C-alpha cells in the first residue's frame with residue numbers, strides 16, 4: 232500500500248459516510264464504479280455501500296472477483312447483445328438498462344440456461360435524445376407488456392439518465408415525467424410486473440431525483456472522486 236492508495240481509501244470512506252448519512256430512508260445507493268479499480272470498489276463496500284453499478288462486463292468481472300457477494304451487482308451501462316452472456320448474468324442481481332424486447336429475450340434465454348430469474352428495470356430515454364439508449368417514454372408501457380410474458384425475467388421498475396445539463400434543476404421535468412410513467416404502469420397492476428424501483432439521479436442530480444420519487448440513485452463521482 233502506498234501513500235496515494237491510503238489517501239484514496241480514506242476519501243472513499245468519508246464520501247460514503249457523508250452520503251449515507253444525508254439520505255432519507257428508503258433510498259438505495261448504487262455506487263457507479265466505471266473506471267475504478269477493484270480495490271476502490273471494495274473500499275466503498277467496506278464503507279457501507281451495498282450495491283455496485285457496472286457499465287462494463289469486463290470491469291464487473293474483475294471487481295466481482297475481489298468483492299464477490301459482499302455487495303449486490305447491478306448492470307447500468309448500455310446493454311448490447313454481446314454483453315448478455317451466461318458468465319455476466321451469473322454475476323448480476325439486476326439489469327437496470329434493458330430497453331427493448333430483443334435484449335430482454337436474450338437475457339431470458341440465457342437465464343433459462345442457468346436457472347435464474349433476473350430482476351430488470353426498463354431504461355427510459357426521458358430526454359428523447361436520438362443518440363442515447365433507452366425506450367421512449369411513450370413506448371415504455373408497450374415494451375413492458377411484451378417483456379412481462381418472459382419467464383426468466385421480472386420487471387421491477389424504471390431507470391433513467393436524463394440529458395446532461397449544467398444545472399441540476401434542469402433535470403426535474405425529465406425525472407417528473409419518468410415518475411409519471413412509473414406510476415401509470417404501476418397502476419395497471421399487471422400480474423407479472425412489480426413496479427417497485429425508480430432509479431434516477433447521479434452526483435449532480437440525485438437530490439432533485441429523490442424529490443421526484445427516486446428510490447435508487449446511482450452515484451460515481453461523489454463516492455470515488457473525479458474520473459480520470
Ligand SMILES: *Cc1c(COP(=O)(O)O)cnc(C)c1O
Pocket residue numbers: 263265286307308392432433434435449450451452453
Ligand atoms: C457514470 C454513471 C453514473 C454516475 O455518474 P456520476 O456523475 O459520476 O455520479 C450513474 N449512472 C450511470 C448509468 C452511469 O454511467
